[in-house]
Every structure is written in structure tokens, then in C-alpha cells.
Amino acid sequence: MHGVSHAYGLHTVLENIELTLDAGRTLALVGPSGCGKTTLLHLCAGLLTLQGGHLHNDFGRPAMMFQQPRLLPWKTAGENIALGLKAMGIPARERRQRAERAGMAVELDAGALAQFPHQLSGGMQSRVALARALVLEPDLLLLDEPFSALDIGLKAQLHQWLLQEQARRGLAMLMITHDLMEAVRLADTVLVMDSGPGRIAHRLDLPRPALQRDDAWVHRSTAHLLHSPGVRRCFGLPPLATGPHPSPDAGDAGMAQVITLSPVQYKRSLAC
Numbered sequence: 001m002h003g004v005s006h007a008y009g010l011h012t013v014l015e016n017i018e019l020t021l022d023a024g025r026t027l028a029l030v031g032p033s034g035c036g037k038t039t040l041l042h043l044c045a046g047l048l049t050l051q052g053g054h055l056h057n058d059f060g061r062p063a064m065m066f067q068q069p070r071l072l073p074w075k076t077a078g079e080n081i082a083l084g085l086k087a088m089g090i091p092a093r094e095r096r097q098r099a100e101r102a103g104m105a106v107e108l109d110a111g112a113l114a115q116f117p118h119q120l121s122g123g124m125q126s127r128v129a130l131a132r133a134l135v136l137e138p139d140l141l142l143l144d145e146p147f148s149a150l151d152i153g154l155k156a157q158l159h160q161w162l163l164q165e166q167a168r169r170g171l172a173m174l175m176i177t178h179d180l181m182e183a184v185r186l187a188d189t190v191l192v193m194d195s196g197p198g199r200i201a202h203r204l205d206l207p208r209p210a211l212q213r214d215d216a217w218v219h220r221s222t223a224h225l226l227h228s229p230g231v232r233r234c235f236g237l238p239p240l241a242t243g244p245h246p247s248p249d250a251g252d253a254g255m256a257q258v259i260t261l262s263p264v265q266y267k268r269s270l271a272c
């Protein structure tokens with residue numbers, strides 16, 4: 001995305017957005033409510049028409065996961081998983097086999113796949129939604145807070161499946177989340193947005209591979225991010241009396257750094 005802006009009527013919600021997402025990488029967008037994260041994601045997904053700036057997309061097989069599982073209530077879990085395959089014209093037998101494999105990968109057995117959404121728990125519905133996205137073997141996954149309503153155990157499990165799938169197939173992910181810890185756990189780069197109008201104000205690069213991040217490292221990195229005065233300002237948090245928080249990887253080559261950026265600086269950082 002280069003210089004992307006967007007307005008609803010006279011209300012400008014995004015201004016001069018610059019971002020690049022490479023194959024196999026994960027970009028997380030965080031920011032206060034209403035700063036334009038969903039608008040930005042919908043522009044990337046082609047659900048909104050681009051008004052200003054440029055969007056260049058080389059990904060060929062995008063898939064999206066929403067905040068709600070959005071399953072069709074009159075279809076079984078297995079049929080829901082296979083929906084996209086049907087739209088692609090794949091024959092029924094192969095659809096069923098691929099849906100079963102995708103279901104098994106997220107620990108949904110034949111019994112669960114034969115049930116209708118109202119017979120499944122919220123966590124199982126989320127697993128169906130994940131299987132429905134992954135069965136398409138996407139090269140780009142757009143995530144609109146799909147894990148926000150899940151308990152921490154199930155969330156950790158879904159994160160793990162997602163990261164394994166990414167490692168297996170080089171999937172790129174663009175996610176928006178209100179959960180800073182989730183962003184730090186999954187993303188290679190966290191972009192913090194500010195509002196009025198929405199723009200990218202901070203960038204945090206997390207060089208340690210996501211599958212090698214343990215809980216302690218994620219907690220330290222999130223604390224590090226939250227100690228940045230600029231990040232606190234974006235979220236309307238009061239300044240801290242203490243000094244800067246030590247880097248989570250002090251002395252480590254994979255040191256995380258919060259960088260406060262003007263749009264021009266952000267563009268330059270991409271070029272570097």
C-alpha cells in the first residue's frame with residue numbers, strides 16, 4: 001500500500017498509509033478503537049473500493065477470517081469447511097476429503113464435522129472457521145480479530161496451528177487485533193496506528209521467529225511495547241513515571257525496537 005487514504009463521506013479515516021507484506025510474513029495492526037484498522041483490512045481484501053493511493057497485490061489466493069465464525073446454520077461443519085472449494089468448482093468427493101483433512105488438522109473428528117453450527121461450542125465454531133480458511137490453501141490470510149472471544153488455552157492452540165501452517169506453506173498474514181500480546185506472539189512486524197485520521201505511528205520489528213517465542217519472551221516484549229511513550233499516547237494511556245523498559249532481548253541479536261515514525265520515515269524504513 002502506498003499513500004492510501006480513505007474517507008466515509010467527509011470523514012477521513014485513513015491518511016497516507018504505507019505498508020508492505022511479503023510472502024510468509026505476518027503483519028499485525030493494532031491501535032485504538034475507530035482508528036481505521038478494519039477499513040484498512042477491507043481495502044486489502046477488496047471489500048472496499050480504493051479511493052486514494054496505490055494498492056499492489058501479488059497474492060493470488062486470499063482467505064479471510066472474521067471476528068465471528070459466520071458459519072451457514074443450515075450446513076454441517078464439514079459442508080461449511082468445504083464451501084470455498086465448492087465455489088472453486090472442485091468435485092464433491094474431493095471437497096469432502098479435503099474438508100475432512102482440514103477438520104482433522106484442527107482436531108475436529110468425523111462426529112464434529114457432521115454437526116450443525118448450533119450444536120457446536122463457540123471454540124469449535126472458531127476451529128471450523130479456521131479450517132474453512134486454510135482448506136483453500138491461501139497464500140494470504142486476512143484476520144479480523146478472529147480469536148478475540150476465545151479462552152487463552154484455545155487461543156494458544158489456534159495460534160500454534162496457524163504458525164505451523166505458515167511455516168509449512170509460507171503463508172502471509174495481515175491481522176488486526178486489540179490484543180497486543182497476540183500481535184507480539186504472532187507477528188514479524190507490529191504496526192501501531194493512531195487515530196484522527198488513522199495513520200501508522202509506530203513500528204515494532206520482532207526478529208525472533210514466532211514459533212520460537214515462549215510466554216516469557218512474549219510478556220517481556222509486550223511490556224517493552226507498552227512502555228513506549230508514543231504507543232501509550234496512541235491508546236490514551238497516561239505516561240509512566242519509570243524510565244524506558246529494557247528490551248526483551250537485551251544483548252540478543254534479535255532485539256526488538258519500537259520506532260516512532262512519521263509517514264515519510266515509515267516509507268524510508270520500508271525501503272531499507
Ligand SMILES: Nc1ncnc2c1ncn2[C@@H]1O[C@H](COP(=O)(O)OP(=O)(O)OP(=O)(O)O)[C@@H](O)[C@H]1O
Binds near residue numbers: 036037
Ligand atoms: N461504513 C461506514 N460508514 C461510515 N463510517 C464508517 C463506516 N465504517 C467505519 N466507519 C467509521 O470509520 C472509522 C474507522 O472505523 P474502523 O471500523 O475502520 O475502525 P477500527 O480501528 O477497526 O475500529 P474497532 O477497533 O473499534 O473495530 C470509525 O470512526 C467508524 O465510525
